[in-house]
Amino acid sequence: MSDVSFVRTEMLPEQDPPASSVGVVGWMRENLFSGVWNSILTVISGVFIFYTLYGLLSWAMVPTWAAGSLNECREILHNMGREGHLAGACWGVISERWEQLMFGFYPNGSEEGTADLRWRPVLAFVLLIVALAPVLFADKVPGKLIYLSMAYPFLLPFLLWGGSIWSPIAVAAGFGVGYAAYRVIDGVAGSLAAVIGSVVAAILWWLFLASPVAGLLADIIPLGLEPVESRKFGGFMLSITIGVVAIGLSLPIGIVLALGRQSDLMIVKSLCVGFIEFIRGVPLITLLFVASTLLNIFMPPGTDFDIIMRVFIMVTLFASAYMAEVIRGGLAALPKGQYEGADSLGLNYWQAQRLIIMPQALKISIPGIVSTFIGVFKDTTLVSVIGLFDPLNLTNAIRADSNWNGIVWELYGFIAVLFFIFCFSMSRYSMYLERKLRTDHH
């Protein structure tokens, strides 16, 4: 046999990839300049982006932060050699009014004999994040924190509106009364009677006993914060408050409505369907007009039904109807076998919902739920049509100051950036949650 070998017996060492296909150059060749047309598109887009950014930044990066009026801004820009309608931004308006855009007319201590109370909304929103942590990031925080989350719905109005500390405590006690009634009646007459009894007991407490008891306790131990009227609320504080209340309440109400819509009980079902279809068939702006004008005329004179409370109710109802339909979508997506499996395990209706149906239905609905949240948060700007000072309406009030009349883009830009931050964080969180709850192991 010849000793000529035609097959290599040892492997060649690995070589580095050619320089043109790795690193920055390789990435650009592959993604930006992979062909003639793509190269042309890349160049055109690059030029477009450059001009937009150049225009925007040269407009925005101007030293007008300290200016006291639009004319001062123009003087600064004039001294820099810039002229014309869009010569540069006038950031003086933001530096003078950003606190107002944040807090509206919440007492800031400028009036004689009043204290700066703005720490209260700040504390309320910091606590909101803490209280949300056990709900949003259940695996990363101590479980005891859930007690704060449970107390938060009573803490929020107390901090924002002030007044006696006993009123929120009396309202919270209603839940205790309901629970006690449930335990007592459950032992005597069975669970259905217990549910009805506990609801009746709680409502009786709220209607007739809560406010005298709170008044009595306030007389004995006067503890509380200085009250702040709803009229003083404004700016982002108002948007966030309306958003948080509507988002927080619409999820549970939406779940109940969605279940009610699928119920076999005719009255419950038609009530839920009627409510959802009515609210979804009416624009939010109409509901707000009803809240601000019609209710006033129908209610007996002298009833001082707070305008912000009316807006809360309307926005919450609106969000709940949409939420119910989103969750119904989740319920409809569950295979029938899940319901039958729950039945075959001998679970009753509520156990099945709590342990099997809802965890899956809600998980499927997460993108829809978060979209509804974001939509509700943005819809809060609609309250400007009934004269409440949300950030957009405040821009109008700020322009009515003759120092700042004529300023548009700076104010709207500032508000847009803040709204983007809030909405984008919500959207990122929903993506995180979807990843975390993924069970299909791809």
Add this chain to the structure above:
Amino acid sequence: MKKSVFLGALTVAGLAAGAAAAGTLDDVKARGKLNCGVTTGLVGFAAPDANGNWDGFDVGVCRAVAAAVLGDAQAVEFVPTTGKTRFTALASGEIDMLARNTTWTFSRDVDLKFEFVGVNYYDGQGFMVPKELGVSSAKELDGATVCIQTGTTTELNLADFFRANNISYEPVPIETNAEAQQQYLAGACDVYTTDASGLAATRATFEAPGDHVVLPEIISKEPLGPLVRHGDHEWGDVVRWTLNALISAEELGVTSANIAELAAGTDVPETNRLLGTEGTLGEMLGLEADWAVKAIAAGGNYGELFEKNIGEATPIALSRGLNASYKDGGLLYSPPFR
């Protein structure tokens, strides 16, 4: 049966509303605060500052009424209203009076059941054009594009004016004054039309106000004034005569500077009656004898309010024009204090 109960409840509520509305003056005194409806912001007329304190020409009227009734010009709760919510806010009792540059028209007075107590600013619709257009009269505006706020009386006035002069225009509908400024400056329309006071305020914000002219034609009558609900005449009288006191004070030369001196007594009988050192005018209104002194001291007489908020020394720089006292050829004329 259910329905009749509901209707009955409504009727009772309505009757109670009528009964309660009869005593706005007592309500305000009991509350210790005047609920005054204002705009959500209009340059010179009503605007909150960085600390949330309201100031402006209409706000001055609210403060004068609060001072007359409660003795404290700060005892006002300003309720911002929009063009859409202002009338229901007043009709439902949410506010005691509305001082929101509202035009006094027949249908608002008669059909909407309000009572305009007077006029605190005579306005009218005008036109603003860039100087380079070379237009000197609104009648030369044939074929112009016009920026116009939709759903306002200005829109109807404009159509009437152009039709009457047999010339054509192309409307550019806009929603707010701020939008109009941007559109007009960007050249989206040749002409901007709104109330003359609004044009002056808008022009004052331009980088080069001299490049724009307000045309001489005023094509509508816009008497702006404070209003109250129909049927509560005691309260209507209080607001009407507070406004008249401010106007009379200017006629009589009573200013916030010399009022303390004059309130001690003068040789002019009408001044004495106005300031409560003679007669019982305050008592007839159900107020203190020195009600007018407090009202005038709150922000000055009509002329002082005008100069401070919208007069020639301010950026808006409106001249008195029709709003001068009748002695100076204007329309302001207060009935006598007798």
